Amino acid sequence: MEMIVYALVTSVGINLGLCILFFTLYSILRKQPSNFGVYVPRLLADGKSKEVSHFHLERLLPTPGWLQRAWQPSEEELLTYSGLDAVVFMRLITFSLKVFALAGIIGVFVLLPVNCTGNQLQEVDFSNLINNSLDAFSISNVNNGSKRLWIHFSAVYIVTIFVCCLLYYEYNYISAKRIAYFYSSKPQPHQFTILVHSIPVSVGSSVSDSVERFFKEYHPSTYLCHVVVRQTNKLRDLINAKKLYKRRIQLQSEPRRAKFKRDGCCGLFGRKVDFVNHYEKKLEDMEESVRLEQSVSLAGEEARAAFVSFNSRYGAAVASNVQLSINPTHWVTEQAPEPHDVYWPFFSSSFMWRWISKLVVIVACVLLTVLFLIPVVIVQGLSNLAQLEIWFPFLKSILTITFISQIVTGYLPSLILLLFLKIVPPIMEFFSSIQGYISNSEIERSACNKVLWFTIWNVFFANVLSGSILNQISIFLDPKNIPAKLAVAVPAQASFFIAYVVTAGWTSISSELFRMIPLICSLIAKPFIERTDDELEVPSLPFRRDIPRVLFFGLLGITYFFLAPLILPFLLVYFCLGYIIYRNQFMNVYAPRFETGGKFWPIVHNSMIFSLVLMHAIAVGIFTLQEAFFSINLYFSSSSPHASL
Template structure:
């Protein structure tokens, strides 16, 4: 790829970013768009729709940038919790790394690469027609002593990243402990989830739980809630909600037609539909009430229950102990927050969870392999000669310079970006079928799946020309992995530079513009009113965390290979820093709180990126016939893995479970708190399935006001 193709991609994406920024600055101030751009503020009542017009509403002011910039970490913590703080620290951590790497890369490595002439001399006069390979390590002559500059750069960056990783791990671990100490008593701290409860014909599941924990935990056991299978009730509630929406829309439509004078012609027809839907809604409500009765629920007990204890330490002890001689029975795990519980796909048996994990693993693998198809298409677009062979009728079009710049510089990254949009939702759906009980566990597992999917399909498959056979041959021949990486990775430098621009800049500004929610709002607006309820979204961590981490991997691996990628990466991170802070203020409300459990994933991905950089450097120096540098590179991955092992021993346990010291210290603080008696009473209510709560849509029948639970 030549520089002009890169500049074309940069120009297109810069234009899109400016358009998104300008449109957002105007659209966010329109009252009809408040539910799209400030749903959190609307839900909290800190902002109201102001219908009156003023000139400021149509001018693209960027005062929101200053507000996002001024947001402190403590304000973010109180606003969105520790998970949001850790997410933003991931971005600031990356900014620190690539600011340091950018100084070395742009002012030291880039000139060294340009001065080489193994590929071609750098033509200053005809700057736009220089190949981007001139800026890579491939242009440095084999055996040149200038390669030692790259060698020392790899060592320096590795040391800097490890120091920063240690500092961040320590800081976030202390934040997690501080957050725990400062929190009020919360239901999940006193609760465990027990699965695979043995069933008996003479005892109910509830009786078995009561008997077991009364016997083995007599002084600390409080109560329990057996989980019921409520899929039927849940489907009925969805039907009721949809019918209620239809009735509301028809009534609104009638009022509009009445104002327009069409009353006699159409009102009677709509009124008949309203009556028909109303009867169906009433029948569904009665059916729900029947299913929610104790007699019906008695046959729907799952072999699982939430069990409550008098102290945090007692709950932690019960979780860590094996409850039964048979390890497949009475399986205990920490309970999630009540709002974090994911009810629909609850799986209570050991065998069912094991089978579901196996099925999801197979489905994920097949999906990963099928995704090689768009990767192959992308690789075909980057090779003009291959395109001319496959599609001879395009030969005349490909002679036009601007067309070739678009095809090679912009289109491949765009196709790959659009294809990747479907990956996080699919991985989230597959993960939800594995039997996880919480939204946080689903998102965490989906996050890991998306990370490795992206590394496999976007990085490795692209590097090895989208060929599964080529990729498999590399994995099956581990001795030659560094050598193969050294040949293949630098060859794709130009593609990944444009990928950062296209997938990075545009994706993060489209996050600000929220084009999908905006289109959805425009479509549903004629059928809704400003008073309708709306759901405040939460940040989809399994979508955004892998994206940031993958760009971090690209920056680390291409730091010494193609340092030209670093300025574009820094631009992406600066945009992400401002935009996500703005979204936490105006858009996203936390769905759950894990206390910063996201950070070990960030740490592990950074360590993997470093090891990958070391393997590539090992192969590059061998390929460039600088054997001493290749030999001295061997200790670096070993030292990095030793550092990672130290972090695992020192900090990771804090993110897995709280220590006895922390739990007992907190329990002692609560001993003399008079509110604890009331807190224990509310534990049972906290973990009640939402499908079993009363609901009311119709109001024309008196008995519908009766409690739904007998």
């Protein structure tokens, strides 16, 4: 069943109402002192915002002042307080705005009128616009063999040239920012250090002896020192004394604060204890435990990995980029991560174990892709009322109600798909964490890539190329027929993806501002947990979730701008909302947990190139099919009796 304009209007109305509701509630709730830990945790942790107790009426009224404050900071200020990764993320959004501003002008004012004046599918009835099919506004409505298709052909190349030029400029800009970032930062210990694993150890020797002997022999002029990694899991778990110490100091400095509390469940049961003495006793016990664990770990088993430091960055770079052994599975090197960025579990893993882990992750990703076809099939069924009535005949009377049918076809499929996609980023982060990476930033970038390609395959291709996964894969096994098959399948799903942009785009970006889950968790925990500003954990932006989402909308926009230009205004609204909301979140909510120095941009660059290639493959298929139809019509017209006269 084709989606009509009324179904899209219904979806837009629902999501627009949700966006307005989220914006209004955020404007009110952010001003309540009890919610500062949810909406301005970064400012609280930095000491720039304090909870106030006096009441004033303005706290209960929605005000737009936060919009102006989010708009004001320059890129240099954003770089100062959120780092280069935040700048790269915002450059992705401004890049998308530039691309779709041009594509929107061409699509809405040039291509859309051309599509509407065709009658391949139906003539657009402007007097009853809401009952027209959305396909009437797509390229499918242009007559076969029409010379107007040259307008679409020209538009494809104009946008392609613009995107390529913009990508070139952005890549140079980010590269210059990376160089400036490294020049401006002070030399850090990890820049002079490499990590070496799979260290071979001879009989009667230790890992430390092997490392020292090897680097003194082959890098005598640059080698400085080394530290062997040891199994110290318990020790790492014990080093939590900082929060206890800060809490004790705060209690001592605030004589009016209640220092007695029950030591039972949630502070409601048990005997009363003096918290200052309680924390002092805990710190003493922890100090003794740390001492014991340190002595055990120093005498314990060494992992076959070590941090090796050099007296220059050049020496570290040479050692990390050359093969140190004839056997490539020994003396495996990589640049050491920042100390707070280290991910410890895989330091003791051998080369073979890492290789097996990568293989297991590939198999797990394939299985997850197959399982995800279940919600995709459900979504495809909801998009087709006739199929839905066959599956659930008892719903036939309900589905005849116009409003219900439009919600089911226009809003519900995108919502279901969005809810299932929520679980993908944490799963992919887990897969990346067992893949052998030794830094959280590498895990994040790997998960970002996995989520992106999972989304492209399972949301785009699985909806476009309906059928089993074997049928979908078989299409790509015959490269010559890929453009023709995409040319038929992709335009047919234009209405679904327009509704998807509205549901998964507008509502998700507004919910990012509202922070519903942290708000609910805060409300539930507040009566039981007394938390100070020093104990507040400031979150970091989950790049693995947000970069793939923005890039996927970019792919939809580039792919559908000449097929269904109606998608472009909704995409522009999404990117405008994203620009202002993410700037606000970087100022008030998110603090960088690590810094990759802009390494996320190659993911953006490669995704945009893939989107352009996909767009051209579809365009070649469409123009080839249209030319074939034109040739067939010309043949029959020339061979008819009337033509011979």
